Amino acid sequence: MYRITKPLNHNALLAFNMDDAREYLVVGRGVGFGRKPGERVEDFGGAVEPQRYLLSQAAGGRGDAHDLLARIDPVVLDVAEGIYEDVRDTFGKADPKMLLPLADHLAFAVARVREGGGLSNPLTEDIRALFPREFEVARRGVAELADRMGVELGDDEVGLIALHVHSSLDDGHVEQAIQVAQLTRACIGAVERLTGSAIDVSSYDYNRLMTHVKYMVTRIIRGERLSIDVNETIKLSAPSSYRAAEAVCAEMERLMGTPVSELEVGYLAMHIARVAGEESRAASHR
Known part of the structure; x- marks a missing residue:
């Protein structure tokens, strides 16, 4: 009762x-x-x-649940519930614990926009490519918020909401999803430095690289190890990509506070070389 x-x-x-x-x-x-x-x-x-x-239960780091509910506009809570239902309909599951942190995030974003403050999210395009379905769910929620409250949040905010959506699907956290996006950005930055040009974010190799980084982070968090050793082969065939992968893995250790297996370096370098075209250049000189 x-x-x-x-x-x-x-x-x-x-x-x-x-x-x-x-x-x-x-x-x-x-x-x-x-x-x-x-x-x-x-x-x-x-x-x-x-x-x-x-x-x-903990409600997202900015006060307990009662405090949050006291300051969140009921319309914002309603939109957050709509996003939750959309997640459940789209993916067939959703962690109900996402609701209050998401509502808190939306309320804070609405307040920031109304006060004239903009949000810049350098990871937006990476999030869009890494989590396209989550991004579309977030976009629909932001459109509903705009319709009901007249507040336009923009794609940078959509990206952050997409991370909330993603974290509700795989027992992860928003912070972990951000790490994946940051490390993907580090990989892409390394490739762009190697090639001297911007990478086509719609390319198959770009998406394959992002997928690799996503699973790489998951392996490290779970303490799983690769059984494939391609280090010596990649060092010889794509030395620049190998050095770039070493730098990215060092950044990964810093961000995650967890040692990264040396086997991950060669496997990541293989993907970087493919996107950068270094394997093709090496083959053409043999």
Whole structure:
């Protein structure tokens, strides 16, 4: 049995569970419609089971859940719930713990835009290419926010929201997704220095390089090791790419605070050489 503490909007309310003596944020289509404080509810039910978020859980680093809910515009919370539902519909799953951190992020972004402050995100294009479906979900959410609140957040903010979406899918964190994007940017920067020209972000090799970095970061976090040793071969065939990979792996160790296996250097260098065309140049001189 629940006792309604506070309806927030048609799709969200605070409720005290009288069985376990804890308070929850309950989110789902129509759960708050017509509810009144003090009302007792046995089951929220509905076509889609609503999500229950325990308010004693950490809520994203800028205060506890009660503090966040007190300062977040209910429309922002509603848009965050819409993004959550879109994630669930698009990918077939979503971690409900994403809701409050995402709502907090949106509220902060709206306040920043209204105060005239812009956001610059140098990783936007990398995020768009790394996580295209997440980016589109985020774009739809930002469009809904603009429609309902008249606030245009822009693609740089869409990129950051896409990271929230991604982190809700694979038990990761926004920080880890940012690391993937940063390290991908380091790889692309190394390739561009080698070639002296900008890389085509729509190319197959570019996307393959980003996918490699993504799984490389995951392996390092999980403590998994490669069994393939291509170091000596790549050192001989693509020495510039190997040196670039060494620099990127050193940056990876700094960002992640975790040793990177030497075997990762050669495997990454192989992908860098392919994008930079160094393997082709080496072959043509043999």
